[in-house]
Amino acid sequence: xxxxxxxTVMPTRDxxxxxxxxxxxxxxxAQLEADRCLQCKHQPxxxxxPIHVPIPQFIKKIGENDLEAAYxxxxxxxxxxxxxSRVCHVEHQCQGSCVRAIKGESVAINHLERFVSDHMSQxxxxxxxxxxxxxxxxxSGPSGLACASDLAQLGYQVDIYEKEAYAGGIVSxxxxxxxxxxxxxxxxxxxxxxxxxxxxxxxxxxxxxxxDVLKENYDAIYIAIGEEKxxxxxxxxxxxxxxxxxxxxxxxxxxxxxxxxxxxxxVIVIGGGNTAMDCARCAKRFGADVTIVYRRLYEDxxxxxxxxxxxSKEGINFEFLASPVEIREDSIILTKREVxxxxxxxxxxxxxxxxxxxxxxxxxxxxxxxxxxxxxxxNKLGIQTDPKGRVLINDDYxxxxxxxxxGGDMVRGAxxxxxxIDAGKKAAKNIHEKILEPH
Numbered sequence: 001x002x003x004x005x006x007x008t009v010m011p012t013r014d015x016x017x018x019x020x021x022x023x024x025x026x027x028x029x030a031q032l033e034a035d036r037c038l039q040c041k042h043q044p045x046x047x048x049x050p051i052h053v054p055i056p057q058f059i060k061k062i063g064e065n066d067l068e069a070a071y072x073x074x075x076x077x078x079x080x081x082x083x084x085s086r087v088c089h090v091e092h093q094c095q096g097s098c099v100r101a102i103k104g105e106s107v108a109i110n111h112l113e114r115f116v117s118d119h120m121s122q123x124x125x126x127x128x129x130x131x132x133x134x135x136x137x138x139x140s141g142p143s144g145l146a147c148a149s150d151l152a153q154l155g156y157q158v159d160i161y162e163k164e165a166y167a168g169g170i171v172s173x174x175x176x177x178x179x180x181x182x183x184x185x186x187x188x189x190x191x192x193x194x195x196x197x198x199x200x201x202x203x204x205x206x207x208x209x210x211x212d213v214l215k216e217n218y219d220a221i222y223i224a225i226g227e228e229k230x231x232x233x234x235x236x237x238x239x240x241x242x243x244x245x246x247x248x249x250x251x252x253x254x255x256x257x258x259x260x261x262x263x264x265x266x267v268i269v270i271g272g273g274n275t276a277m278d279c280a281r282c283a284k285r286f287g288a289d290v291t292i293v294y295r296r297l298y299e300d301x302x303x304x305x306x307x308x309x310x311x312s313k314e315g316i317n318f319e320f321l322a323s324p325v326e327i328r329e330d331s332i333i334l335t336k337r338e339v340x341x342x343x344x345x346x347x348x349x350x351x352x353x354x355x356x357x358x359x360x361x362x363x364x365x366x367x368x369x370x371x372x373x374x375x376x377x378x379n380k381l382g383i384q385t386d387p388k389g390r391v392l393i394n395d396d397y398x399x400x401x402x403x404x405x406x407g408g409d410m411v412r413g414a415x416x417x418x419x420x421i422d423a424g425k426k427a428a429k430n431i432h433e434k435i436l437e438p439h
Contacts, residue, residue, distance in 0.1 A: 001035055005104025008033035010111050016285050016314060018177045022086075022111075027065070030115040034062040037107050040099055045109060048097035051422045053077045055094060055109055062112060071120035074113060079146045079425070082121055082184040083171050084418050085114035087274075089304050093418070121187055127195050131155040133435055136218040138205050141169020142417045143224035143408030145192060146424030147431075152195035154432055159218075161203040169226065171417060173254040174247070176278050178285075182254075206380045211404075219403065220431045223383075223391070224424060226409040227371035233270065237327030238367075246275045246368035253282050264288050264364040268332050270324060271368030272301035277308065279366045280316050291317040291360065293324065295337055300347040319360070321350060331359045371414050388413070396434065397427040405431060 008030075011023040025033065037059045045055045054073050061070035074081045090096070090110045098106030133156055137148045140162040148158045166172055168185045193199070203209045205225060214221055230245040232238065242264075244252075252258055267283040269276050272294040280290045292311070294301060297320050301308055312318070319334070326333040336356035339348045373389030384392045384400035390413055391406045393399055399406050407423030409415055 007105045007108040020181050021178045025111055025115045030062055033108050034059045038099055044097040045094040049094045050418045051077045059112055067116055067119050070116045079149050079421055080188055081113050081117035085110045085117055086180045087175055087417050089416055091305050125153055125191050125195055127153055128155045133219040136214050136221045139224040140167035141226055142171055143420035143424040146421040147222045147428045148197050149192050150425055150428035152197045158197045161200045161209055163204045165201050167199055173251045176282050206377050211381055219435055221404045222427050223406045224408040227414055228374035229372050231369040231372050233367050235324050235326055240327055243327055243365045246279050246366055249279050249366050262286050266362050267364045268293055268362040269366045269368055274303045274307050276368035277303045277311050279368050281311055284314050284316055291319055293319045293322050295323040295350055296348050327365055332362050333357055333359050396430040
């Protein structure tokens with residue numbers, strides 16, 4: 001057993017390009033890291049994983065050089081290990097619970113999962129005998145894709161309706177290629193298409209797609225459209241042309257509509273999550289001097305520790321205990337904040353310090369403050385929601401409308417990719433059981 005207290009080093013790319021930053025383990029490195037796993041009987045890493053991947057079991061197979069068996073173990077629970085191994089908040093999930101972390105660094109579960117999935121992702125999906133029932137999935141993000149994939153493998157005819165001109169949702173346009181190369185997203189989508197799943201693009205629910213018409217033509221519907229609106233900043237100047245919300249900014253990057261983005265020399269990003277890190281690191285790759293403004297302290301940032309560290313290593317500046325009060329054409333006005341207490345999650349609560357305004361030069365502002373439901377769409381659909389606009393479901397993932405199911409961000413609020421996948425899988429299981437119920 002490898003008793004090293006530190007993880008096997010992941011080779012990384014030092015240039016500021018859009019090629020993947022992490023270069024991946026070799027077989028030797030993967031087996032060396034796999035040998036650090038203690039193969040715990042109580043398996044806290046599995047408990048902490050939202051989809052309960054049998055982590056010690058697949059790691060053991062790496063040590064035995066049986067990558068196909070390792071991949072089969074992972075995909076018994078996870079539809080898209082290429083996604084999860086690259087974007088999961090592992091320090092708050094599997095790796096955060098690893099026993100190895102008590103006296104050193106956790107086992108690099110994400111790097112090992114990536115190693116297996118990168119080597120075995122050409123393995124195709126298998127469809128069972130056809131079931132003469134049709135399912136509509138609204139939204140082709142991780143939750144919709146997971147639901148569609150599971151149902152199609154069970155034998156259903158599945159149609160996916162997507163509002164964009166491409167599939168993948170947040171893992172397509174919301175995660176830059178240096179973190180998740182788009183080829184892995186395309187590969188998973190092609191494997192789903194091979195199961196007979198049809199994709200209908202530029203299909204907007206409540207606009208050119210009518211829910212009542214879908215109900216007449218499908219035996220069940222799964223809605224996973226996420227949260228559709230960005231949280232506003234609500235300060236003067238927010239609507240100036242050089243102010244972007246994070247979704248629009250990252251879409252421009254994904255769609256390569258970046259001519260205007262290349263002109264910015266001083267970029268301010270407002271927010272502290274992974275999306276803020278993504279926007280900042282993209283702007284840095286376009287040659288800008290970038291500063292992230294966050295109203296709390298470093299230890300309060302919700303972004304993955306690895307993303308914050310990478311951003312810092314790439315030369316991105318951080319302005320803590322500050323919040324915007326006004327945006328101007330050539331600058332942003334900030335006010336200083338101070339810590340007064342902690343909240344229920346243990347994060348510092350801050351308040352503005354009177355008469356502490358100061359300015360930072362900026363020719364572009366990116367708002368990465370999170371997302372919220374589009375209440376006009378929710379009301380148009382007629383599905384019951386809670387006071388925050390999140391869709392209410394029962395234990396079977398059914399909404400208040402018969403045969404309509406929902407999951408992902410539109411139920412939980414903005415959350416992780418792996419939890420969205422989990423919702424899609426559970427909804428597929430319940431749809432299948434409901435349809436096969438004797439009547």
